[in-house]
Amino acid sequence: MRPEGNLQSKVARRIAPQSKENELRIILPARENAVRRGLKSIKNGLGPIGFSYDELASLELVLAEILNNIVEHAYRDNEAGIIEIQMSQTTDGLWCTIIDTGAMMPNGEPPLGMQCDLNCDVADLPEGGFGWFLIRELAHDLEYTHEEGQNRLSFRMSIGRLN
């Protein structure tokens, strides 16, 4: 069964944007500094409505990894890329959908994000490849589609559940 949050967001795409209760929608340019500002807005928006410091820290980390990947990879050759973030608070937690029109993920799938092997000399330690591991550790029900030139990544964070 598809999560309710996704269905709602599909509908929202076809009609004029409107603010609904328990939903947040943010559109930002695909640049590192805009990602920083967007993350700050999201934290400032969710903090007062009952999300704890730890919950917001998990969300910020997952969003930062996904958004920076879009800036660095999907929009690698496009300075004018746009990212849309939709969030919906439900009894299951916070559903998030991230939409961009940049390049498709390699092989059409989000990377597996395996734990890096650290059993090596310091000189051989990995300096990257942690991002998707962290996303998959902290996010649930991850789904990715690439349709009509649009990447949609949706997932659930088990934070801020509605009663």
Next chain:
Amino acid sequence: MKLNHQDFEDVRVVCVDENRIDAACAIQFKDEMRGLSEAGPSRIILDLGNVEFLDSSGLGAVVAALKAVRHGQRLELAALHPTVQRVFHLTRMDTVFTIHDSVSTAVEGVANAS
């Protein structure tokens, strides 16, 4: 990216005067750390007490700083926020670095057995 440093006998404490090490500043952090360790004593302590957010790019930059120290030189971490500690723990990088609870225990050389 602002890094302040203070030298004690055999120890240089580098304090990150920013509240985040993320994709927007990771390269700058890496370059500045390299300069500070190149010209530094045998032990460098990185004070992360102000850093409330570290993403995978920031983690990569801290790992790069560790790899950049010269032979016989050590880079240790101190005063990690719980959110930053968690990134080290999830990626198991807490098994690679010596992590101290505070800068003062680090300077005294009492390693936290984490």
